[in-house]
Amino acid sequence: MTSLDLALASPEELVAAARDGDVVLRDSGEGLDPLTTAVWLAGRTSGTKIGVSFEASSDAMREKTLDSLETLTGGRVVVDADPAAARALRRDGIDYDGVPVPALEPGDRSFRGRRSTYLRGGSPGLVLQPRTPSEVAAALEFARRHRHLPLGLRSGGHGISGRSTNDGGLVIDVSGMNTIEVLDPSARLVRVGPGATWKQVAVSLDKYDWALGSGDYGGVGVGGLATAGGIGLLSRAHGLTIDHLRAVELVLADGTPVRASATENPDLFWAMRGAGANFGVATAFEFEVDEVREVGWAKLVLVSADLEESLKQYGAVARNAPRDTTVFLVTGPPRQGQSVIQLYGMVDSDDPDVVISRLTPFASIGMLAQQQVVITRYADVMGEAADVGPEGQHGRGEPVARSAFVPVLTDAFARDAARLLRSGQVYYFQLRHMGGAITDVDPGEMAFSYRTPEMSVAAMGGDRQGLDSQFDRLAAHFDGLYLSFDTDLRPERVADAFPPPVLARLRSLKHRYDPTNLFRDNFNITPSTPFTPFATEENS
Numbered sequence: 115m116t117s118l119d120l121a122l123a124s125p126e127e128l129v130a131a132a133r134d135g136d137v138v139l140r141d142s143g144e145g146l147d148p149l150t151t152a153v154w155l156a157g158r159t160s161g162t163k164i165g166v167s168f169e170a171s172s173d174a175m176r177e178k179t180l181d182s183l184e185t186l187t188g189g190r191v192v193v194d195a196d197p198a199a200a201r202a203l204r205r206d207g208i209d210y211d212g213v214p215v216p217a218l219e220p221g222d223r224s225f226r227g228r229r230s231t232y233l234r235g236g237s238p239g240l241v242l243q244p245r246t247p248s249e250v251a252a253a254l255e256f257a258r259r260h261r262h263l264p265l266g267l268r269s270g271g272h273g274i275s276g277r278s279t280n281d282g283g284l285v286i287d288v289s290g291m292n293t294i295e296v297l298d299p300s301a302r303l304v305r306v307g308p309g310a311t312w313k314q315v316a317v318s319l320d321k322y323d324w325a326l327g328s329g330d331y332g333g334v335g336v337g338g339l340a341t342a343g344g345i346g347l348l349s350r351a352h353g354l355t356i357d358h359l360r361a362v363e364l365v366l367a368d369g370t371p372v373r374a375s376a377t378e379n380p381d382l383f384w385a386m387r388g389a390g391a392n393f394g395v396a397t398a399f400e401f402e403v404d405e406v407r408e409v410g411w412a413k414l415v416l417v418s419a420d421l422e423e424s425l426k427q428y429g430a431v432a433r434n435a436p437r438d439t440t441v442f443l444v445t446g447p448p449r450q451g452q453s454v455i456q457l458y459g460m461v462d463s464d465d466p467d468v469v470i471s472r473l474t475p476f477a478s479i480g481m482l483a484q485q486q487v488v489i490t491r492y493a494d495v496m497g498e499a500a501d502v503g504p505e506g507q508h509g510r511g512e513p514v515a516r517s518a519f520v521p522v523l524t525d526a527f528a529r530d531a532a533r534l535l536r537s538g539q540v541y542y543f544q545l546r547h548m549g550g551a552i553t554d555v556d557p558g559e560m561a562f563s564y565r566t567p568e569m570s571v572a573a574m575g576g577d578r579q580g581l582d583s584q585f586d587r588l589a590a591h592f593d594g595l596y597l598s599f600d601t602d603l604r605p606e607r608v609a610d611a612f613p614p615p616v617l618a619r620l621r622s623l624k625h626r627y628d629p630t631n632l633f634r635d636n637f638n639i640t641p642s643t644p645f646t647p648f649a650t651e652e653n654s
């Protein structure tokens with residue numbers, strides 16, 4: 115890489131150097147403006163990486179400039195801010211000199227890929243990146259010293275509520291803890307780090323003819339999903355992801371590493387399966403996975419002029435489907451009276467006749483417009499998700515979603531759901547087919563206790579008030595909700611997610627394991643007895 119002093123180099127010299135290889139433009143205060151020069155040079159060359167040392171007068175201007183550079187040059191201009199400019203981006207109230215583990219701060223180049231999540235834009239003051247449980251403990255000690263700031267926990271960055279980022283706060287990002295290993299082949303026992311994605315897990319298990327049902331998108335991270343539930347394409351055949359969990363290792367709020375299983379801290383193990391994010395930072399999961407060979411995988415597109423009728427038919431067909439079959443429905447607002455319905459179906463069978471016979475009734479709930487049905491590997495289905503590249507995730511704004519469980523997809527529900535979609539307040543509506551193996555687990559076995567609904571529904575809208583006003587009109591059809599598909603952090607939603615005795619038990623365990631409520635920023639379960647500090651590190 116050639117270093118060029120902008121006070122000395124002429125435009126011709128710059129182009130000649132950049133044609134020979136990557137260059138860094140050094141701004142010494144004289145000569146050409148480095149940013150203008152970088153874009154000009156990017157236009158005159160191809161492929162060359164252009165590094166820039168740069169200062170800007172305000173945070174807002176700098177951010178805008180970086181975004182523009184990235185867009186205009188397709189990421190070819192790499193800004194390596196000088197230390198003074200980087201320090202200027204620091205946020206108030208953070209002891210940057212006392213950071214105990216590897217971390218990214220706003221002036222770091224790689225920070226841009228870690229500041230936001232898949233769906234939500236963010237601007238944290240510091241992203242701590244521990245690589246071991248003892249580094250997680252150190253990060254938590256740092257977080258306890260910064261109680262005044264929001265605290266996000268991040269694994270795969272796909273949380274729909276987006277609380278794995280924040281504005282000006284701390285994030286503990288365990289994406290680097292992403293190993294996947296087989297512990298015991300005869301018991302199909304595997305150990306997975308929270309930072310792995312479900313796509314990576316599926317690929318690792320595939321060579322053994324094993325699979326672990328997760329969700330419908332392989333880009334989602336293990337940490338967030340395996341602490342909440344995991345309602346996916348294999349759920350009716352094999353149960354929720356957390357039904358396969360045999361042990362979890364985590365670091366508690368006070369920094370203590372613990373292991374929870376049926377025999378070690380069983381009450382914590384109960385809580386971690388459904389409400390995990392309130393109890394600690396999960397650092398490893400042990401799952402007993404399933405034997406899964408090839409599966410039938412279908413993507414059908416149907417058009418319906420009568421959405422209510424199509425939803426009714428979907429409900430009836432889904433109710434009668436054998437448990438090897440899971441079919442999710444996605445639709446949006448009808449246009450000119452026509453609804454486009456997408457069905458995503460998985461049949462746990464490699465027999466084409468079985469697959470076709472299972473899917474045919476679903477294909478008749480509307481007019482079939484497109485179909486793709488294949489016999490393939492579960493890993494290939496998860497592999498359809500795009501990889502998150504080195505530039506990270508770039509969600510923007512605030513996602514707005516609501517979730518609910520539907521005990522029975524009644525005709526009245528179909529009518530009201532169709533009205534919801536016609537309201538224009540929902541741009542994405544999904545019904546997830548439940549039942550089957552999900553119902554095999556006793557509701558008392560873990561914190562995730564809504565075991566018998568026929569469906570889980572998720573709706574995304576443009577604004578909170580508009581979505582709530584329409585979604586709440588369906589309340590009579592609902593019982594419970596899945597937190598992973600909601601973005602409303604108010605206590606009402608937490609109360610919806612857990613039946614009262616379950617919530618009471620969770621609050622009492624929260625008092626035991628996180629009495630100061632350090633983990634409070636994503637669907638907070640408040641400790642049953644409020645914490646009254648006498649002399650703690652926060653107030654002493």
Ligand SMILES: Cc1cc2nc3c(=O)[nH]c(=O)nc-3n(C[C@H](O)[C@H](O)[C@H](O)COP(=O)(O)OP(=O)(O)OC[C@H]3O[C@@H](n4cnc5c(N)ncnc54)[C@H](O)[C@@H]3O)c2cc1C
Nearest residue numbers: 269270271272273274278329330335337338344345391396
């Ligand atoms: C495109 C897409 C498809 C999805 N499909 C499905 C699906 O089919 N089935 C399903 O069940 N869900 C699905 N989800 C929801 C998903 O399971 C949750 O959003 C999950 O929390 C994402 O996990 P993550 O690690 O990627 O997210 P992150 O954003 O990293 O984390 C989300 C939240 O999980 C908690 N958390 C994260 N890491 C840890 C940890 N190590 N220890 C303790 N708590 C932690 C925190 O509260 C955090 O805010 C989907 C989400 C998206 C965006």
